[in-house]
Amino acid sequence: MKLSPPWRKALLTLHVVTAVGWLGVDVVLLTLGVAGARGAAPGVVYPAIGLIGLTLFVPLSVLAWLVGIVSSLCTPWGLLRHRWVMVKLIITTVMLGAVLFALMPNLRTAAELGAATPAEARTGLLMASIVSSTLLIVATVLSTYKPWGRLRRGKRLGRGPSSTENDKKGPFLTPPGRRGGEPPASGGRRAPAGRRTETAVRARTG
Template identity: 35%
Template sequence: MNTQQKPKAKPSPGPAPRLGRPARRAALVVHVIASAGWLGLSLGLLALGITAATDGSPATVEASVRAMKLFADWLLLPAAFLTLLSGLLLSLGTVWGLARYRWVYTKFWLTLATTTATVFALRPGVNSAVTAVAAGGPLPDAGDVLFGPVVSLSAYVFMTVISVLKPWGPTRRGRRLRAPARRALQDASARR
């Protein structure tokens, strides 16, 4: 009787797991809604920032920056994180991959950068504007309420455009991963 056990074979490295069609569609719907919401919130923040920076009425300025704070504190971060997470799920769970195509890679890094900027630049700028205006003073710097929305809106419009157009082709990693499949296809057609 042999008491030695054979070592279990390691699974062969196959293709990355993919989302099934229903899960992919659900993730895509969530991603599009969250992204569109984030873009819309940025447009609303820009309108409020322009109003705060150009209106001479202290009551209007205060109402504008308080509304900006409400959007920034309660709506912007959930939309940003939901966009980031659903986009990451889509990229890792579909054939697009995270680092296979330049447009996906660019969108990921821009989404990460704009989420970070929302936390560390936009929200603190809006909070300092609210503090100054609530104390009865004027808007300290129009840049606090304009710069963040302009930058984020520009980034979201750019990301929307590249999502639709899918420019630039595969990354170096993407070309390397496609090479074995292309060779197998060529071998199969050569055998015919």
């Protein structure tokens, strides 16, 4: 899919906003998790973790993943052309699965129980924030440096000009003004059609 420059910039802006928001909310959860592990007002910390996680972090995780897929498909980077894009896709997909199936139950527990949140759930919230923040930073580094080059399949798909360009530039293209199978005029140049006709008439009448 090809987008016009305005739409491409709008999609890039949305991708940056969702990715930065995802990382920012994750850092907030990490800060609260560290504060809760150090015993700072569990009746305030864990309800805040549950509220922020359920209302911001989980929706941003889904939105950032979807926007990343669309951005890959609608830009020249592609989804299966470059190794760094595939690694980033794997990272974000694993993170999204962990958020939906492992983190959400602990977030609900923290939102409902508050200070009575079990120690296992508290540890799970803290470890989830550490792991997700690290993976998001790795994904950001990949987006910045774009290492490892293209995949072989991407090289085959992206190598050389397209068939349309080959048709336009092929060696068997009849030059403009020359009819198929018609040799050039003497001296390598073809005389204009009007002069050929006039010469032929004079030869016949002469």
